[in-house]
Each structure stands twice: as C-alpha cells, then as structure tokens.
Amino acid sequence: MGSREGERPPTYGIPPASVRLARVLAAAALQQAERFFTGLRESRAEPRSHVKEVAAAEGDHALYVHMPFCHQPLCSFCSFVRYPFDPERSRRYLKALAVEAAWLASTAERVRVPLVYIGGGTPTVDVYGLAETIDVLRSYFGRGLAVSVEANPIDINDESVSVLRSAGVRRLSIGVQALTAERLRRLGRLSHRVEDAVRAVEAARGRFETLNIDMIWGATGDTRGTVYEEALRALRLGASQVTFYPLMPPPGRRRLMMIRGEGPWHPEEPGLYEAVLRAALEAGYQPATPWCMNRGSRLIDEYVVEYDRFLALGLSGIGRTRRYVYVNCFTPEGYMRMVERRGHAALLARRLSPVEDMLYYASAMAFGLRWCPAVLLERYGRLAAPLSATVQALLRMIGEERRGDCYRLTRTASLYTAHAMQRSLYMAVNGLREWGMAAGV
Ligand code: SF4
CATH class of the missing domain: 3.20.20.70 (Aldolase class I)
Known part of the structure; x- marks a missing residue:
C-alpha cells in the first residue's frame, strides 16, 4: 500500500474503550514506577x-x-x-x-x-x-x-x-x-x-x-497528517530501522506540557501513534517494539x-542483575571522584522484591511485543498466575491469538497499550534523572 505526499492518512482508529483501558494501565504503571524510583533515591x-x-x-x-x-x-x-x-x-x-x-x-x-x-x-x-x-x-x-x-x-x-x-x-x-x-x-x-x-x-x-534513525512525535502543532507525512519521509530515507519516540517528560516539565497539549496530553495522541504505525506498515517496516519499526535487522x-539483565558504566547508568538494581551518580565530577576512590560509581542500589522483579520482566516482554505465560510461570511460579491470567484475558479481548507458547502483539490496540505503558516507565526513569541532576549527586 503506498501513499503520495500531501495525501491524508487513512483512518482506522483504536477503539475508544481500548484507549481508555491503555490510559488506566499507563497511569497505574506510572504510579508504581514512580513509587519504586522515589524509594530508590533513599537507598544509597x-x-x-x-x-x-x-x-x-x-x-x-x-x-x-x-x-x-x-x-x-x-x-x-x-x-x-x-x-x-x-x-x-x-x-x-x-x-x-x-x-x-x-x-x-x-x-x-x-x-x-x-x-x-x-x-x-x-x-x-x-x-x-x-x-x-x-x-x-x-x-x-x-x-x-x-x-x-x-x-x-x-x-x-x-x-x-x-x-x-x-x-x-x-x-x-x-x-x-x-x-x-x-x-x-x-x-x-x-x-x-x-x-x-x-x-x-x-x-x-x-x-x-543496522542503521537506525530516531524520530520524535507528539509536540505542539503535530497533527495526524504531519506526523504521518514525516514518518513516511523518515522511513523512505532507507535505514533498516526507524524508532519513533513519543515525548516523555520528567515531572518538572509535565505541567507546561499539559498546558501546551504535548506528549501524553496531546489532544490527538492515539491518532498520532496510529499515523506512525500506519506509515511504517505501508513502507514495509514491522514493529519490533511499539516504537521501533524494523526492516529485517x-x-x-x-x-x-533482548536482555532483562544489564550492567552499566558511566554516570547515570542503570544496571540490573539478578533481583538487584543500581544507579550510578549523575555529575561528571562526582563520577570521576567516585571511580577514583572505589573503582565504581554506584550511588543508589537496592534488591528487588520478587513482585518488582516480575513486573519489570513482564513489562520488558510486552515492550518486545510478546506475552509468554509459560515463561513467566516458569520464572516466577504461582506469583505470576494472576498477572498472566489477566493479561491473557485482555489480549483475547483485543483479538490477539496465541501462537504456540506466546501471544504476539499485532493489533493496533495492543501496540498502543504497550506504548503507553512503556512511556510511563521511561517517564518515571526521567524523574529519577531530573532528581539526580537537580540534587547534583
Ligand atoms: S541534548 Fe539530549 S537529545 Fe539532544 S543530543 Fe544531547 S542527549 Fe541527544
């Protein structure tokens, strides 16, 4: 399916009930993640x-x-x-x-x-x-x-x-x-x-x-038409991936963005996401995450x-090993001093509870557009049963089908929900960064 410059994007809306559900889940995810990071700030x-x-x-x-x-x-x-x-x-x-x-x-x-x-x-x-x-x-x-x-x-x-x-x-x-x-x-x-x-x-x-291009959408003045046209232009530059990030404000900028109708508060936000997705599919790209549109990379x-465990080097790096999370300090001078003294620059750290560990793992799985109940149950046992059953019920409601052990998230409503929830998680991380830079730690 092609589209010419200046043509209006096709309409194919996410059902309003799905938008409402995604927003409720995203708000809950934001609250949960902010509580976690606020606690982490106190945990040297x-x-x-x-x-x-x-x-x-x-x-x-x-x-x-x-x-x-x-x-x-x-x-x-x-x-x-x-x-x-x-x-x-x-x-x-x-x-x-x-x-x-x-x-x-x-x-x-x-x-x-x-x-x-x-x-x-x-x-x-x-x-x-x-x-x-x-x-x-x-x-x-x-x-x-x-x-x-x-x-x-x-x-x-x-x-x-x-x-x-x-x-x-x-x-x-x-x-x-x-x-x-x-x-x-x-x-x-x-x-x-x-x-x-x-x-x-x-x-x-x-x-x-792999050559990736990062793009941003959701600013004041963006419309479905302009986002769609610009997405097509980016996709036609011939990179193997184009990643379309939504604006993800930290707490200090949220009020202003709310007033300006930007990011999550953009009046056409679900439509802008659909416009990106539509352009990607038309240009022959497939979503690898809700934001990363991929062509064979x-x-x-x-x-x-791909990795639920990661180590980090450098200031503000976040590492996550088995049930343990750490964050390096936030300023260049503080970083150099700490590394000179101790070899590392971990400022904050804490062990994760099994529930926190599971929620993170589950959110990364959904961000990769998969939901694999057996994997979750094998890792977390009975603890995972209520979460796994609820998500499966939601996916079936949206119309996703299980293929083998896993569901693949393919419907616009599932992708939009995964996008909204991941944005919440990153907004909470941005809150931690904002705090770290303001505190000069
Ligand atoms: S200021 Fe931020 S967005 Fe701009 S180039 Fe630096 S890291 Fe990238």
Missing part, C-alpha cells in the same frame, strides 16, 4: 554489598555505557543526563570510564557481555575518543562484543563512518528527530539541521549491519528487550 549504595552483588551476577548481560556530553545548544525536550561538550572534561571522563570498565570486568567475572549499547549524551561528539573507548571495552569484555552507538547527524560523515566501522560498530543510531526545520525548532533541537540529517543517513546507509533499538 553500600560499597561492600555492591561489590558482592555485582560479583554474584552470572550469565549473559548487556552493557550500557553512558557518554554524557553533547554539542550545544542542548535540546530542550531531552530528559537524559547530559552536559555541554568540553574536550578536556570529556577526556578525563573517558579515562574514568576505562577505570570503571576494568573494575566491572574484574568484579563481574561470571558475566558474559555479548552486546554494548553506547548512549548518551552524544557518544560521537568525540569519535576518536569513542573508538578508543570501544577498544578498551573489547579488551575487557571480549572481541566478539556487538557494539551499538548513538550519534548526532553533525558527527556523521565518510571519515567518522570509517572510524566507527574500524572500531567494530555494528549498529549506528542517528538522532534525526524531525525532518522539517520548523519541527526541529518546535522540539528545541537546534544542534543540527535537516540537511545534516539527510547527509548523515546517506553517509551511513549500507555501511552498518536483528539488532533492535532497545537492548532491554
């Missing part, structure tokens, strides 16, 4: 038990590495922990990161790390520093490490693509965010122009196993879908 990491917990981890874990520096001006919609790029400060940070990597590799001895996801911030702001860091990570976690990197379009050209390929980067994700100057301005993304984004995608296309945008 105790260095000795942190070492013990990380040492007890075993099996496959993904690794998240945070690079916190960005080109200026910083984007106003952004909820990540990021600071303006300064070459000297960035070099000191990368040195500390190497020390933390050494600590992690020697402590988590029984862990195998198949994948590293380098996010930020803007990892490519210093592409040579990044390549050296990848080398360091490989020396500690193995030559076979699959490497995924986020990039700003202004950093991507023939030279940087060659550097990244030589460093073994398999998946590159370019933060395009919008494809009109007007939308970039409305989003507050001023560090690159539309022409930079198009050039960057052209320079990287076909040169990585194996490495998808969110490592949390």
